[in-house]
Amino acid sequence: MRPTVHDIAEKAGVSLATVDRVLNRRKGVRAETVLRVEQVIASLGYQRDLAAANLAKSRVYPLVFVVPEGENSFMRGLEMAVHEARRRSSVERTDIKLLTVPPFDEGALAGALDGLSVEGLAGVALVATESPAVRRSVARLADAGVPVVTLVSDLPSARRRHYVGIDNVAAGRTAASLLGRFLSHRPGKVAVLAGSMLVRDHVERRLGFDQVMRAEFTNLEVLPVIEGRDEAEAAERLVGEMLDRERDVVGIYSLGAGNRGLISALMARGLNGKIEVVAHELTDHARQALADGVFAAVINQDAGHEVRSAIRVMKALADGVDLVDGQERIRIDIFLRDNLP
Template sequence: MTARKKPTMEDVAQAAGVSYATVERVLNGRGGVSRAKEASVLQAARSLKIDRALHEVSVRWLRIAIVTQNPASPYYAALQQGFELAQKSFETYRVLCSVTFFDDLEPQSLAKVIERAAQKADAMIVVAYEHPLVVDAVSRVAKKMPVVTLASDLPDSGRLAYVGIDNRCAGRIAGELMGRFVGREGGQIMVIAGLRTYLGHEERDGAFRSVLRRRFPACEVVATVESREDARSTERLTRDAFKKYPDLRGIYNISVGDEGVVRALKAMKREHEIVLIGHELTPVSRALLIEGVMDAVLDQSPFVEAVRAVEVILGHYNRGTPSGLPLQTPISIYMQENLPMQF
């Protein structure tokens, strides 16, 4: 019997349709190879089972540009921590996560931030709202490199994937909870969005209204107001709402600023009369649930979303072993009686 021939770099080169020098550069991490050829070489090497730890091949550094809002709110702070963990967890695969924050919510400004961040990147992860200028900027980037949208999708941008919760499902859950908590007598309900141009916020609002209309017709959504992702503005918005709708029974806060809503309710001595449902389990929302002034919180684990988004980019470049985790992250519902322990 003859021993089976061990696969060589020449075999890999033939299978991948590239030169021996290209294979040598990829497998020895010497750089200078296009992304397409690099992927072909690694795929051929894996299929031939070449005797190397290919998941640890020291290829060139992969630069991921991450564009997101400033981590002033707990959600964006948790995202930042998730990207920091991803940087450490995937260090073997030579990945660099470079985060660019934006404060200015004007579309022209955000489009420029996206284009600038992409200049020295191999991939992009972006949390952005839907506006023609923003979608156009992301589309131009997506023609050059893989783009993953996070938390709120931009489906017409040519992005590679969306990582996050099903925002319509989140809105439906919030509507179900609101209808049951307010009760059969119903009443007036207000929605506080961050920016309705965030597709995720629009989807939550629309689905919330749909469930109340269909299943709890005694509940009337009288207004959707925008905090513009400014946690400080929710107190003013809540006070203004009660001037116009003194019989308000419930508030669904889609975005940040639960503490501002509660400050306004306490000032009016209405904190135990109003049903308040929000998003993201944070130290603030946790304390409000324990106090009994907040009724339910829908959580989407931004920490996990950040890590998963980086993993999607790595998978596109054939680096690492897929975890098999879904792109759509689960929604957890927290109330006073099922809060997890703090660590």
């Protein structure tokens, strides 16, 4: 049997009220007594029963998710996952608010964060855009004692408590490794399509991709990055121009969300299947492209997992409880035509 507050009170020779005061850091206890009680707590290895505590407090966890709006399918999937989680709110004692902000817009993101009333907030999860204003907004929340978690794209060294998402450098390395091996020492050029170099995940993927390309696949020349702002039209146009301009393009790494445009550009030129493409995020279009042989591989992160993980992490941080690390590591999924779920 695990020890209870009663056991502590008895062993420390104090009343239940005093134990409660110590446990919940309420004032009105002599330092000396606090120490004695804390020693007993440690010696008994007491851990509060969170379920009982939450019951007594009628605890709910008010959480906020901030996600970029727009046509980006992955973000829409993330939003759906948040709604999904919301349906479990009564069981999980959460109260989830979802905010959407214009993509790649530091001011809007910072503004949304600053607009949050900090009162009783148990956690904030945001898809981060790199900027000083956003860092300041995160710092404000942190100062107010609100656990902040970054989602999908990190903001390292900011005062976020945790990052929920894949290792994007590793994702880029994986993409390069797959592409390089699929092209097995055939010479040629490789193009990279990104959304924007303002979001960290894209920067990191590119970094990882370049690392491996340069080190292992010297037969391939990596062309300058195309920034399609994660919009289908822009991506189609830019990729089209590149394809018309360059000769010997044998591979493309699409590390952002412009997949629909990319597919159109390839199809329009009858290059589908002739160029090896590795893309990110298993959206409907990407899935179709895989099945059709337009994409060779898709690297994915599971939005449902990420949202559930973010919720677990925010609750744990709010409660000051340990995380099960392995459980919160978001993994890189690799899909080929033959392992589509």
